[in-house]
Amino acid sequence: MKTCQINGKDEPCSEQMENLEKLLSKIPSDNDIEDKSENIKALSDPTRLKILYILQGGELCVCEIIMALNKPQSTISHHLNVLKKAGFIQGRKEGLWIHYKLSNNNLLEYIENLEI
Helix, strand or coil, X not given: CCCEEEXXXXXXXXXXXXXXXXXXXXXXXXXXXXXXXXXXXXXXXXXXXXXXXXXXXXXXEHHHHHHHHCCCXXXXXXXXXXXXXXXXXXXEEECCEEEEEECCCCHHHHHHCCCC
16 A cells, blocks of 8 residues: 655555545444354354255255264254354254255355355
8 A cells, every 4th residue: 555654654645545434334334244254154164064065955854964974963953053043054843853955045156156
C-alpha cells in the first residue's frame, strides 16, 4: 500500500482511507462471519466430509452410515449432530432410526470448488 507523508509520518492518505472504508463496508456482520466460521469448522473433519459424500447418493439410515464408515454409533451420531447443527443435513425419524439426507444437493459441488 502506498503511503502519504502527513506531518512527517507515513500514514494512509485520504484516498486510501476512503478505499479501506468501502472495503470494510462490504464485510458481513460479525454474527454472519461467526456463522460462516462455524460452518467451515463443521466441514473440517474427514469423517464429516465422508458422511456428506455418502449422502450424495440419497437418504440413508444412521445404521447404514455406521456400517459404511465402520465407526461406533456414538462417533457417527456426534458427527451427524455437528452437520445437522450447521444446516448441511436434515434428519427424519422413522421408528427407532433417523434417516439423513443433504439439505442442499449442490453442497458437494461447493466443497469441490474449495480447492485452490
